[in-house]
Amino acid sequence: MSDALTPGAAAHLLGVAPATLRSWDRRYGIGPSERSPGGHRRYGPEDIARLRTLCRLVGEGLAPAEAARQALEARCGSVSGDVAPTAEGSPSSDRLLPAEEGQAALQGLARAAMRMDADLVESLLEKSLLDAGVVVAWEELARPLLYGMGRKWEQTGTYVEVEHLLSWCVSSALRRVAAGPAEKTSRERPVLLACTPREMHGLPLEALAAALREAGSPYRVLGPCTPVEATLRALRRLGPRALVLWSHAPDKDDGAVLAAAAGAVSGAAVDTAVFTAGSGWRDAAGPSGVAGGHLTSLRDAVAALLSGR
Structure with a gap:
């Protein structure tokens, strides 16, 4: 009984309104199964597990009635359990979203x-x-x-x-995206991913890194607000096959960052393609003939960086 929750506490834990819990109990029979010494209804661990499953299935697009039916039939309702099956009853392997x-x-x-x-x-x-x-x-x-x-x-x-x-x-x-099979054994030079010095938002670079990892392509991420000197030192140390400079918010100094990177790779012993990415580069003027190009989307970036491997 010590683990049992009041309806209000259960609603708070699940992130739903108490009225929603009452509705699910009335309509679908997913409600509290325990009682306090005073006779008040309480949600036990198994009740909460079923409700978590219901929330997950509704979140995946199932109608509440069908989600409730599956939640009641499930032996385990952990959110962190196996991937839920598709409508056909088996995990999708088409790698697309209709x-x-x-x-x-x-x-x-x-x-x-x-x-x-x-x-x-x-x-x-x-x-x-x-x-x-x-x-x-x-x-x-x-x-x-x-x-x-x-x-x-x-x-x-x-x-x-x-x-x-x-x-x-x-x-x-x-x-947590799994690495492609080539990453652990490949001797391919990595792709270097860096933000410009004042760019604090590096999540798109994390998406690009995950896509490269999925493809088995080595990479290194320097992340948000990378100082120019750090990018230049990484270029010298790694000799990457490509550099991607990310800037979401326009900054008057971005052009200088690109010029510094271009100067660093121009005299290097190995070729490094320099790419820009993000909306911050719309008005930045980089040195002509040096940058590998501007990457307009994740799909575009993956295609460009994996070509000619």
Whole structure:
């Protein structure tokens, strides 16, 4: 009984309204099964596990009634359990998201993020990364959702905590993407990924790193706010086959950063292609004929960096 929760505490834990719990109990029979010494109904660990499963399945796009049926039949309701089966009853291996499935997954992620259910957000992201691959999961799910939350914050000043939680969950899921088979044995020179000195947001670089890892391509990430000197030293030490400089917010000094990188690679013993990425480079003038090009999307970046390997 010591682990049993009141309806209010259970709702708080799950990130749903108490009225939602009452509705699920009344409609689907997923409710508290224990009672306090005073006769008040309480949610035990098994009740909470079933409710977590229901939340996960609804987040994946199932109708509440079907999600409740599956939750009641499940032997274990842990959010961190195995990947949920698709409608056909087996995990998807098509590595794509049809329009309806993608919309359901996006809505499920948004609902889980708004409830601040980090376990469910990461579980849904990991399923999408496994089923669809990094590029599709980023471009069709994570990026649109992050953009939407950012816009909501800019327009209303609210939900900043949701955006921060979502960013952390996306980062965590991306870093758990399995490495392709070539990464452990390949002697290929790495790709170097760095932000410009004043760029604090490096999540798109983490997505690119995950996509390269998925493809078995070696890389090194220097992350947000990389000093110019650190990028230049890394270029000299690693001799990478490519450098990607990320800038989301325009900065008048970005052109100088690119020029410094171009100067560092021009006299090097090995060839290094220099790429720019991010909207911050729209107005930056880099040295002509030096940069490998501007990468406009994750798909574009992966294709460019993996070509000619």
